[in-house]
Amino acid sequence: MSANAPNAPAPSERKALEVRCPSCGVMHPYRTDNPYRPFCSKGCKAIDLGAWASESYRVEAKPTTEDLLDDPGALP
Numbered sequence: 001m002s003a004n005a006p007n008a009p010a011p012s013e014r015k016a017l018e019v020r021c022p023s024c025g026v027m028h029p030y031r032t033d034n035p036y037r038p039f040c041s042k043g044c045k046a047i048d049l050g051a052w053a054s055e056s057y058r059v060e061a062k063p064t065t066e067d068l069l070d071d072p073g074a075l076p
Ligand SMILES: [Zn+2]
Pocket: 021, 022, 023, 024, 025, 026, 039, 040, 041, 044
């Protein structure tokens, strides 16, 4: 038995490519299945889109967390 390679890592274990989030600047692994890339999260993408929209269009009302919650009193 050789003692030179006790537990060699699997060849398929590659280091993930990391990119910097344009919104918050955090380094995060780049995933092609990440719908929010190159942003790190949905929130950062929303922030960037919001900043872009505010420069190009007038935003009269932004949806808040409360607006997204279910309101039992607002049923038709
Ligand atoms: Zn981010």
